[in-house]
Amino acid sequence: MSSRIELSTIDGERxxxxxxxxxxxxxxxxxxxxxxxxxxxxHRLANIQYIEPYATDFAFYVQNTCLMEGMITxxxxxxxxxxxxxxxxWEHYLERRHYPFIPTNPTLYxxxxxxxDVFTIVQDVLTTVQSLPYSLQLNFNxxxxxxxxxLRIEPGDTESVLEIIGQLSEQKxxxxxxxxxLTREFKMYxxxxxxxxxxxxxxxxxVSHIRFDDEGLEGNSVLTLGAGTSSKLMxxxxxxxxxxxxxxxxxxxxxxxxxxxxxxxxxxxxxxxxATMKDLGLIVxxxxxxx
Amino acid sequence: MLGLKVGDTxxxxxxxxYTTLTVDDTFRITQIEGSMSxxxxxxxxxxxxxxxx
Numbered sequence: 001m002s003s004r005i006e007l008s009t010i011d012g013e014r015x016x017x018x019x020x021x022x023x024x025x026x027x028x029x030x031x032x033x034x035x036x037x038x039x040x041x042x043h044r045l046a047n048i049q050y051i052e053p054y055a056t057d058f059a060f061y062v063q064n065t066c067l068m069e070g071m072i073t074x075x076x077x078x079x080x081x082x083x084x085x086x087x088x089x090w091e092h093y094l095e096r097r098h099y100p101f102i103p104t105n106p107t108l109y110x111x112x113x114x115x116x117d118v119f120t121i122v123q124d125v126l127t128t129v130q131s132l133p134y135s136l137q138l139n140f141n142x143x144x145x146x147x148x149x150x151l152r153i154e155p156g157d158t159e160s161v162l163e164i165i166g167q168l169s170e171q172k173x174x175x176x177x178x179x180x181x182l183t184r185e186f187k188m189y190x191x192x193x194x195x196x197x198x199x200x201x202x203x204x205x206x207v208s209h210i211r212f213d214d215e216g217l218e219g220n221s222v223l224t225l226g227a228g229t230s231s232k233l234m235x236x237x238x239x240x241x242x243x244x245x246x247x248x249x250x251x252x253x254x255x256x257x258x259x260x261x262x263x264x265x266x267x268x269x270x271x272x273x274x275a276t277m278k279d280l281g282l283i284v285x286x287x288x289x290x291x
Numbered sequence: 292m293l294g295l296k297v298g299d300t301x302x303x304x305x306x307x308x309y310t311t312l313t314v315d316d317t318f319r320i321t322q323i324e325g326s327m328s329x330x331x332x333x334x335x336x337x338x339x340x341x342x343x344x
Contacts (some may be wrong), residue, residue, distance in 0.1 A: 020327075023327050024324075024325070025326070027322065028297065029320075029321050146344065168326045189298075194320070197299050197300065197301050197303050200303075201304070209296045210306075212307050281339075282307075282338070283337070284336065284338075284339060286334075
């Protein structure tokens with residue numbers, strides 16, 4: 001399989017193409033995807049004029065399909081023949097943005113909604129965030145989800161936009177999201193992204209091995225903490241059936257910016273579900289010829 | 292690469308050397324890690340949702 005990296009400026013002007021050496025990549029649901037690769041220092045684009053973290057965008061193609069698009073995030077190396085390049089998908093940009101706040105006009109961007117459709121909330125936040133000059137522009141047209149949420153963003157909130165969206169997406173009922181490569185569409189999926197693929201991955205056939213990781217439960221008495229200093233907003237949720245089998249295990253989760261008790265209660269329910277789940281994570285290695 | 296994306300659900304079958312667990316169920320892919328050698332060979336690992344034990 002052949003792969004290539006197309007480089008461009010942040011204004012979309014094409015810089016050129018690189019054949020990545022030893023590329024490694026990771027796609028993770030609802031999180032930024034990442035790629036690292038080597039590049040020969042004799043390549044004509046091996047110059048800060050052409051490839052510079054956060055000044056250069058990339059698109060990673062495998063056999064003419066764009067699998068990932070985003071920003072170059074790091075370039076490094078020594079005085080040798082190759083240097084290393086790292087990139088991250090557009091979701092990473094939302095890790096580098098806060099909800100806007102102007103100290104001289106602290107209520108200008110204030111945001112507080114009750115029982116609003118969660119897709120609309122996310123689009124409200126993105127619309128405001130990308131209204132500031134020099135912002136990455138995303139497209140979205142998600143309609144409504146049928147899921148309502150409350151959200152209040154306090155002036156000076158320093159959570160990243162991705163954290164705000166991530167917290168909204170993790171509450172029950174949950175939803176998934178992604179930024180589609182090339183179209184830069186911020187797409188949301190309720191209840192979840194993906195399709196059932198009529199494909200059997202069978203050990204000793206198209207699977208070389210299946211690894212498991214059993215790290216047990218995280219906890220079954222879960223304290224979820226919200227905003228506050230001297231007096232914190234908090235919710236305690238417990239599972240007695242889990243305690244009967246595994247003993248009592250305390251666990252806590254911080255949601256330091258959350259000031260809405262109903263929102264915190266919803267988060268706490270989700271956290272108890274996650275913490276009591278008996279994890280046996282599986283990692284399936286595909287036999288190379290099927291890769 | 293197999294035509295799979297994160298979020299997709301696939302059937303996985305095989306023994307796991309841990310108690311008597313044999314997996315034969317559908318799992319949701321939560322992460323795909325891949326690498327490519329200079330000979331253009333792909334190696335792909337799928338992290339999937341938890342097996343219930």
